[in-house]
Every structure is written in C-alpha cells, then in structure tokens.
Amino acid sequence: xxxxxxxxxxxxxxxxxxxxxxxxxxxxxxxxxxxxxxxxxxxxxxxxxxxxxxxxxxxxxxxxxxxxxxxxxxxxxxxxxxxxxxxxxxxxxxxxxxxxxxxxxxxxxxxxxxxxxxxxxxxxxxxxxxxxxxxxxxxxxxxxxxxxxxxxxxxxxxxxxxxxxxxxxxxxxxxxxxxxxxxxxxxxxxxxxxxxxxxxxxxxxxxxxxxxxxxxxxxxxxxxxxxxxxxxxxxxxxxxxxxxxxxxxxxxxxxxxxxxxxxxxxxxxxxxxxxxxxxxxxxxxxxxxxxxxxxxxxxxxxxxxxxxxxxxxxxxxxxxxxxxxxxxxxxxxxxxxxxxxxxxxxxxxxxxxxxxxxxxxxxxxxxxxx
Amino acid sequence: xxxxxxxxxxxxxxxxxxxxxxxxxxxxxxxxxxxxxxxxxxxxxxxxxxxxxxxxxxxxxxxxxxxxxxxxxxxxxxxxxxxxxxxxxxxxxxxxxxxxxxxxxxxxxxxxxxxxxxxxxxxxxxxxxxxxxxxxxxxxxxxxxxxxxxxxxxxxxxxxxxxxxxxxxxxxxxxxxxxxxxxxxxxxxxxxxxxxxxxxxxxxxxxxxxxxxxxxxxxxxxxxxxxxxxxxxxxxxxxxxxxxxxxxxxxxxxxxxxxxxxxxxxxxxxxxxxxxxxxxxxxxxxxxxxxxxxxxxxxxxxxxxxxxxxxxxxxxxxxxxxxxxxxxxxxxxxxxxxxxxxxxxxxxxxxxxx
Numbered sequence: 001x002x003x004x005x006x007x008x009x010x011x012x013x014x015x016x017x018x019x020x021x022x023x024x025x026x027x028x029x030x031x032x033x034x035x036x037x038x039x040x041x042x043x044x045x046x047x048x049x050x051x052x053x054x055x056x057x058x059x060x061x062x063x064x065x066x067x068x069x070x071x072x073x074x075x076x077x078x079x080x081x082x083x084x085x086x087x088x089x090x091x092x093x094x095x096x097x098x099x100x101x102x103x104x105x106x107x108x109x110x111x112x113x114x115x116x117x118x119x120x121x122x123x124x125x126x127x128x129x130x131x132x133x134x135x136x137x138x139x140x141x142x143x144x145x146x147x148x149x150x151x152x153x154x155x156x157x158x159x160x161x162x163x164x165x166x167x168x169x170x171x172x173x174x175x176x177x178x179x180x181x182x183x184x185x186x187x188x189x190x191x192x193x194x195x196x197x198x199x200x201x202x203x204x205x206x207x208x209x210x211x212x213x214x215x216x217x218x219x220x221x222x223x224x225x226x227x228x229x230x231x232x233x234x235x236x237x238x239x240x241x242x243x244x245x246x247x248x249x250x251x252x253x254x255x256x257x258x259x260x261x262x263x264x265x266x267x268x269x270x271x272x273x274x275x276x277x278x279x280x281x282x283x284x285x286x287x288x289x290x291x292x293x294x295x296x297x298x299x300x301x302x303x304x305x306x307x308x309x310x311x312x313x314x315x316x317x318x319x320x321x322x323x324x325x326x327x328x329x330x331x332x333x334x335x336x337x338x339x340x341x342x343x344x345x346x347x348x349x350x351x352x353x354x355x356x357x358x359x360x361x362x363x364x365x366x367x368x369x370x
Numbered sequence: 371x372x373x374x375x376x377x378x379x380x381x382x383x384x385x386x387x388x389x390x391x392x393x394x395x396x397x398x399x400x401x402x403x404x405x406x407x408x409x410x411x412x413x414x415x416x417x418x419x420x421x422x423x424x425x426x427x428x429x430x431x432x433x434x435x436x437x438x439x440x441x442x443x444x445x446x447x448x449x450x451x452x453x454x455x456x457x458x459x460x461x462x463x464x465x466x467x468x469x470x471x472x473x474x475x476x477x478x479x480x481x482x483x484x485x486x487x488x489x490x491x492x493x494x495x496x497x498x499x500x501x502x503x504x505x506x507x508x509x510x511x512x513x514x515x516x517x518x519x520x521x522x523x524x525x526x527x528x529x530x531x532x533x534x535x536x537x538x539x540x541x542x543x544x545x546x547x548x549x550x551x552x553x554x555x556x557x558x559x560x561x562x563x564x565x566x567x568x569x570x571x572x573x574x575x576x577x578x579x580x581x582x583x584x585x586x587x588x589x590x591x592x593x594x595x596x597x598x599x600x601x602x603x604x605x606x607x608x609x610x611x612x613x614x615x616x617x618x619x620x621x622x623x624x625x626x627x628x629x630x631x632x633x634x635x636x637x638x639x640x641x642x643x644x645x646x647x648x649x650x651x652x653x654x655x656x657x658x659x660x661x662x663x664x665x666x667x668x669x670x671x672x673x674x675x676x677x678x679x680x681x682x683x684x685x686x687x688x689x690x691x692x693x694x695x696x697x698x699x700x701x702x703x704x705x706x707x708x709x710x711x712x713x714x715x716x717x718x719x720x721x722x723x724x
Contacts, residue, residue, distance in 0.1 A: 181570050183570065184573045184578070212571065214566050215569065217589040218561055218585075219536065219564075219589070222535045223535070223596070225632065226629065226635055230592050230628050233620075234588050234589050235568075237585045238568035238570050238578075241581045266621065266624070269616040270581075272662070273617075276659055281424060283423065309627045310619070311675070315619070
C-alpha cells in the first residue's frame with residue numbers, strides 16, 4: 001500500500017481577528033445510544049442491546065473511577081438543542097471552532113469506541129461504525145475537522161484492515177490508539193499497524209485512557225479518579241519506553257507518534273533516564289543503534305493539554321525548550337472539563353514564530369494540512 | 371563535577387545477603403526446619419539480576435562474591451572514598467516478595483537480626499532500615515516495635531511496588547508506628563511483582579523494568595498524597611530511595627493542577643501536593659537522571675523549588691556513576707553540605723545524636 005495524501009489549503013478562518021489555531025484533541029460524542037445503528041450490522045446492534053460493550057472494566061456504562069463532572073465535560077457545553085456535551089456539530093462550531101478561530105481540528109472519538117472491548121470481533125465492528133459515523137456526520141459537513149481512524153489495535157490484522165479503508169480518504173489525518181494497551185505496545189504483535197500507518201503517511205495518535213486490563217499502577221489499582229488521571233502520564237511513559245526500547249522507531253523510522261492528553265513536561269526526565277539506562281544496559285538491546293532521546297526527538301509529538309502548571313508558570317517554558325518547540329501540538333480537549341483555553345494557556349507572550357508553530361504550524365505540517 | 375564534603379551521610383547503600391544459608395542462624399527453629407525441609411532457595415529479587423551491569427559497578431565486583439556481601443569491601447568502596455560518617459543500609463534481599471505472611475515475617479526478623487549482628491555490630495558507621503513484612507501490616511508493626519529500642523535502626527523499609535498502592539489505609543498501621551518511633555519510611559525501587567511493573571503489562575526487557583521504577587515512584591507518591599497519609603500522620607517523613615528525582619517537578623506540576631480541579635474527591639487534602647512534598651518527602655541523589663548540560667541541570671534544581679529535598683546516596687554497589695563522580699554536577703558548596711549532611715540529619719531524627 002502506498003497512499004499519497006495530497007495537501008489542501010486550509011479553510012478561511014471564521015474569526016479572522018484572532019490568530020488561527022489548530023486544536024489537536026477534540027471529542028465528538030454520540031447524542032444517544034442509537035447513533036451508531038446506521039453503521040452497524042443488525043447482528044451487532046442486537047449484540048450491543050443484549051450484552052453491551054463489555055470493556056475490560058467493571059461497569060456496563062459507567063467508569064469505575066467516577067469522573068469529576070458529568071460525562072467528564074464542561075457544564076457550559078450542553079448543546080441548546082439537547083444531548084450530551086460534544087454531541088452537536090453546530091454548537092461545537094460555534095463554541096469551539098468559531099470562537100477560537102480554529103482552522104484545523106483533529107477529532108478523536110475515544111469514549112466507548114470499540115477499542116477496549118473483550119469481544120474483539122464486536123469491537124472491530126464498533127470501531128468501523130465509529131469511523132463511518134464520524135465521516136458522515138462530522139467530517140463531511142465540516143471541512144475544518146479531520147478525523148482519527150479508530151482501529152481495533154489489539155488485533156493487528158483487523159486494525160490494518162480498518163486503516164486501509166480510510167488511509168486514502170482526505171477527511172482522515174491520523175490513526176488512533178488508546179494509551180493503556182493490553183500488552184506493552186512496542187511488542188511485535190503491534191508492529192503491523194505501525195508499519196501500515198507509516199506506509200500511509202499517517203501519524204499514530206495515542207490518546208490517554210483505554211482499558212488494557214492491567215492495574216493502572218505497578219502496585220495495583222489506586223483509589224481515586226485523580227490518580228487515574230495523573231497516572232496517564234505514567235502510562236504514556238510506559239508506552240513510549242516500550243516503543244523505544246523494543247526498537248520500533250529503529251525498525252520503522254517513518255513512524256510518527258503523537259501522545260495525546262497526557263501532558264508533556266514529564267518527557268525530558270524520561271529521555272534522560274532512558275539514555276542513562278541505555279548507556280548502562282545496551283548489551284541487552286543491541287537492536288538500538290542510537291540513544292533513546294534521539295528516536296524520541298525525531299519521531300514523537302505531544303499535544304499540550306492538560307498543560308502542566310508550575311507555581312512559577314514560566315518554568316513550563318523550560319520544559320518546552322527541552323522537548324523542542326517543533327514537537328508540541330496545541331489541544332483543548334473540548335468538551336472535557338479540563339479544557340485548556342488557547343487565550344490563557346501560555347504563561348507569557350511568545351515570539352511570533354514560536355507562537356504560530358505552537359498553535360498551528362506544527363500541527364498543519366504533521367497532519368499535512370499546510 | 372561537584373566536590374564532596376567530608377563526613378557525609380550516605381542514605382542508600384546495599385549490604386547483600388551472600389546466600390540464604392547466612393540467614394539460617396537467625397531463623398527460628400521452626401522456620402529453619404521449614405527452609406531446609408522444603409529446599410527454599412535464594413530470594414534474590416528479579417529487580418537486580420546479579421550479573422546485570424547496573425547491579426554492581428565493574429570495579430566493585432570481586433570474582434566469586436555477590437556484590438555488596440563483604441563488609442571490608444563496602445568500607446573500601448563506599449565508606450572510605452567518600453569520607454562517609456554514617457551510611458544507611460537498605461538490604462534488598464527479597465523477603466518482602468514472598469506470598470506467605472508468616473514466612474515473610476519469619477524471614478524479615480532473621481534478616482534484621484542478621485543485619486544487626488553481621489554489619490551494625492561490626493561497623494560503627496552503619497545504620498540500617500527495618501525490613502518489614504509488608505505482607506501483613508500487623509506483623510510489620512510488631513517488627514518495628516521489636517527493633518525500635520535499637521537506635522541503629524533508623525528507618526522502615528518498603529518497596530515501591532507491592533500488593534496495593536502505598537497510600538491505601540491497609541498500610542497505615544506501618545506509618546503510624548514509624549511516626550511514633552521517629553523513623554522515616556524509606557520507599558525503595560523494586561517490586562514484589564504482584565502486578566506487571568507497567569500499566570500496560572509485562573515488558574520484554576530488564577531495561578524497561580528499571581525505567582518503570584521512576585513511574586512507579588510517581589504513582590506511589592500520588593497515592594501517599596491523595597489518600598491523605600500526610601494529613602493523618604503530619605510528622606511522617608517518606609524517603610524515596612533509588613527513585614531518581616529529576617521527574618519530581620513535572621509530576622508535582624501535574625498532580626497539583628489536578629488537585630485544584632478535583633479537590634472534591636479528596637477533601638482531606640488541605641495543602642497543595644507541592645507543599646506536602648516540601649515538608650514530608652525526601653529523595654536520594656542516585657540515580658541522577660540528569661540532563662545533558664549543566665545549565666539545564668541548574669534550571670531543573672530551580673524547578674525543584676527547595677534545597678531541602680535531596681539526600682546524598684551512593685547506591686553502592688549499583689553502577690550509577692563512575693570514579694568519585696557521585697554528586698550531580700554544578701552544586702555549590704552550600705548545597706552539597708545540605709545534601710550530604712544537613713538534609714539527612716533533618717530527615718532522620720535518630721541520626722541527630724550520632
């Protein structure tokens with residue numbers, strides 16, 4: 001497979017008085033339980049109604065760590081026509097895209113999307129329905145939005161098959177995984193997916209969450225949602241560590257990885273630690289030809305939300321300096337409660353070029369939308 | 371390279387049990403019989419494969435000897451060259467990894483008595499941590515109370531990864547006993563391997579296991595703070611051992627941000643996590659996962675936002691540094707003195723008279 005994704009001009013900005021931005025993590029929600037029915041076989045509709053989703057966690061419809069807000073979303077994001085937050089395209093256009101002069105928005109359909117289901121065949125069917133739903137109800141009506149292809153990544157063959165259905169479709173710009181995989185994601189069972197994504201010229205976006213089945217810490221399950229949320233930084237560290245040390249970036253140099261909604265300030269320390277460990281233990285990993293930090297710098301991007309907030313807020317800029325200003329992609333996480341506002345997210349005014357890279361150019365380049 | 375101060379306090383080094391037979395004299399008759407009858411073998415943890423480069427510095431290895439098992443070599447390698455006045459021995463023999471509570475308690479007692487007789491009695495510069503049977507907090511408290519009168523035991527030792535997160539109320543009796551006796555709880559790298567070391571399952575390589583220790587400390591710290599351990603035990607000090615420390619600022623920025631948004635869930639948390647760490651948590655200096663340049667390291671030290679957090683350690687015999695380059699780079703004489711002497715003395719009440 002060799003797909004050329006053509007570059008197209010960005011749509012004209014709606015609120016042209018503001019700096020145009022890209023928002024690299026937006027969550028479209030289904031308005032009701034039947035939203036996917038037009039895109040599911042009757043067999044799977046009945047299966048859904050009879051047995052439910054059955055992800056690798058305790059409850060049928062609720063998370064075992066209750067969220068901090070209803071649907072983990074902003075209370076001002078309920079659409080005027082009803083439905084849950086994030087379920088109305090017209091309200092999203094008004095509240096998010098127009099308001100922020102957002103010219104490129106990456107949709108990541110994360111919640112209950114088929115990716116963590118115990119029944120993988122059913123999960124694959126739901127992943128496909130998600131892609132059809134997003135395509136027809138969000139991407140085709142709104143050219144500012146680009147989609148992430150939801151793939152059943154625990155089954156690499158099925159994931160590649162799903163990817164191939166949309167790889168040449170200009171409405172999609174990325175392949176979506178969740179960060180809490182069922183096995184360390186650098187392991188061989190996942191490589192086919194990375195190879196297919198690299199071949200298609202699509203970044204692999206790894207969004208926080210997912211129910212891999214293992215406890216979210218090496219000491220078992222913590223008690224609180226706050227620990228689950230903060231713990232996404234540690235899960236993402238484990239994700240990246242596995243990808244680097246297994247040699248995925250050495251084997252697939254064209255692979256681009258985007259870590260989404262796990263923060264970023266933890267990355268420098270992890271890079272230093274991995275370099276130190278590699279220096280000491282490289283006899284164990286002869287497949288690595290270079291220090292881990294080099295693979296990370298060349299292949300990894302991170303979205304900014306939730307942006308770390310030191311007491312001395314300007315210190316977060318040191319972390320960005322260490323990661324590289326070309327590696328960060330601004331994101332709001334709309335409509336979720338921990339939304340980052342683009343007008344307030346940076347602690348101080350930045351030079352024009354850095355500002356443009358941070359808010360738009362890095363994303364436009366990575367997603368080939370410039 | 372920073373210049374060391376004479377008389378420093380080494381807060382993490384590792385005398386090793388040469389083999390399980392060395393503990394036989396210290397086991398009760400019952401447990402000794404059991405060990406022999408069942409052919410119970412060595413309890414060396416998976417966390418430190420004996421021949422792995424990280425487990426012992428090449429110039430600290432002696433053919434035919436387990437690294438760290440010889441007192442005279444420990445003097446020559448760790449105490450004398452760094453002009454150490456006091457060193458805290460954290461024995462990592464894997465008695466906390468056993469599933470049986472009773473066997474764990476029997477071995478912990480033997481290990482601590484072995485430590486007192488074979489090391490503390492013979493070398494006045496050494497102090498030790500009480501290895502507690504974390505398998506059962508009541509038994510752990512009994513062991514703390516048994517040894518507390520011996521002031522050479524200055525700390526309670528746990529591993530960063532066990533059956534459940536460190537802050538869970540299950541463990542609180544241990545924290546209460548430690549606080550009562552004026553002993554910090556030392557949390558050391560390592561796992562009982564009850565769960566995979568990452569939230570994504572068992573990694574392929576040992577390199578990943580060791581990398582994962584830092585994330586485990588981050589989550590352990592989140593747990594201790596969020597569960598309210600320091601609200602309940604305000605005088606308790608927790609020392610993170612062989613944890614790395616360069617991850618701390620970013621982790622606290624994130625945890626504190628979420629605390630602001632989610633205080634409703636943990637209402638007992640009446641102070642920001644950053645403030646709790648400043649008053650109750652300390653970290654040892656090795657390994658130092660340092661940035662590539664000294665100016666970056668200076669910035670990182672500013673991000674730490676306190677010069678009272680770090681405690682000197684060699685992590686002997688683990689191979690974390692070469693030669694005498696034991697300290698992070700570019701530290702002022704004043705900071706070195708704090709790290710090597712003042713901070714350890716402030717952290718360990720039992721060292722203040724020593």
